[in-house]
Amino acid sequence: MNLSVQLAPQNKKGLPLTNPVMTASGTFGYGMEYEHLFNIQKLGAIVCKGTTLEPRDGNPQPRLAETAYGMLNSIGLQNIGVDALIKDKTPAWAGWQVPVIVNIAGRTIDDYGVLATKLDKVAGVAGLEVNISCPNVKAGGAEFGANPESAAKVTAAVRKATSLPVIVKLTPNTGEIVQIAQAVVAAGADALCLINTVKGMSIDVKTHKPLLGNGYGGLSGPAIKPVALFIVYEVFKVVNIPIIGCGGITNATDAIEFLMAGASGIQVGTASFVNPRAPMDVLEGIEKYLRENKIEDIRELIGIAHR
Ligand SMILES: Cc1cc2nc3c(=O)[nH]c(=O)nc-3n(C[C@H](O)[C@H](O)[C@H](O)COP(=O)(O)O)c2cc1C
Numbered sequence: 345m346n347l348s349v350q351l352a353p354q355n356k357k358g359l360p361l362t363n364p365v366m367t368a369s370g371t372f373g374y375g376m377e378y379e380h381l382f383n384i385q386k387l388g389a390i391v392c393k394g395t396t397l398e399p400r401d402g403n404p405q406p407r408l409a410e411t412a413y414g415m416l417n418s419i420g421l422q423n424i425g426v427d428a429l430i431k432d433k434t435p436a437w438a439g440w441q442v443p444v445i446v447n448i449a450g451r452t453i454d455d456y457g458v459l460a461t462k463l464d465k466v467a468g469v470a471g472l473e474v475n476i477s478c479p480n481v482k483a484g485g486a487e488f489g490a491n492p493e494s495a496a497k498v499t500a501a502v503r504k505a506t507s508l509p510v511i512v513k514l515t516p517n518t519g520e521i522v523q524i525a526q527a528v529v530a531a532g533a534d535a536l537c538l539i540n541t542v543k544g545m546s547i548d549v550k551t552h553k554p555l556l557g558n559g560y561g562g563l564s565g566p567a568i569k570p571v572a573l574f575i576v577y578e579v580f581k582v583v584n585i586p587i588i589g590c591g592g593i594t595n596a597t598d599a600i601e602f603l604m605a606g607a608s609g610i611q612v613g614t615a616s617f618v619n620p621r622a623p624m625d626v627l628e629g630i631e632k633y634l635r636e637n638k639i640e641d642i643r644e645l646i647g648i649a650h651r
Pocket of ligand 1: 368369370371393394395417419421447475478513539540541563564565566568590591592593611612613614615
């Protein structure tokens with residue numbers, strides 16, 4: 345059985361994965377936190393926590409709220425900063441079999457270029473995932489991802505600064521996601537990640553105030569799966585680069601739906617909070633599905649729902 349996929353066919357370095365199962369940024373730390381739970385080296389790729397130029401403390405507490413079939417978060421990109429990441433995390437990754445992709449976010453377009461320059465040629469970094477879709481920060485993030493022009497500008501700045509494979513992660517919080525996807529492709533992205541969280545809120549009926557310290561947050565988990573699946577399906581029709589599906593994937597059936605909609609890779613996010621072994625369970629479930637259905641190459645499934 346062949347489970348391997350290529351997420352950056354137009355890139356010189358390429359981004360070959362032994363299988364399509366990845367972890368979603370912000371839900372799997374830097375990978376090492378999960379090493380004792382299962383063999384993380386078997387995953388297709390790990391995407392690390394969103395990384396900014398400077399270390400950040402994130403938003404005021406509370407930053408998490410449970411919802412029906414999902415959760416809201418307003419972490420606000422709490423992270424150690426790119427210099428500490430390069431010094432403390434990448435040396436371990438360089439010895440790993442599983443590729444690690446660094447998720448980056450900036451306050452300005454220049455920030456994205458500087459981050460890409462710093463991470464270019466760092467051993468242990470297999471690619472960049474450009475977050476122009478974080479709903480929880482005031483400057484940068486989703487602001488850049490909300491229209492085709494600014495999304496293209498950020499993509500072009502990163503493209504210019506690195507030869508690493510560049511994945512651009514888009515927000516569903518816009519009416520223009522198809523146009524944004526096309527603009528990002530034209531600006532040189534190697535792959536798209538669809539989607540980041542959906543903006544939402546909860547109100548505390550005792551205090552009469554928004555429950556999250558930030559007022560609102562990003563909805564994730566099974567509640568957003570149909571939204572993410574539809575976006576993958578729609579964007580697949582108009583782009584010619586690989587798509588990574590993300591949003592509510594909890595089990596192998598969810599993942600296979602995304603492959604059928606057109607995703608070449610999938611990311612498991614919130615499900616890891618409920619079951620830390622979820623990415624591995626999804627991978628094993630996909631293998632079982634292929635065996636049972638006598639499918640020799642996973643690529644046969646990619647986009648099959650369109651045929
Ligand atoms: C606690 C938390 C932190 C997150 N942090 C990031 C981040 O730093 N960068 C990013 O691009 N996405 C981040 N995300 C979004 C996820 O990577 C993913 O796109 C989203 O949660 C949808 O997938 P899911 O429903 O499987 O969780 C975060 C999500 C959660 C729940």
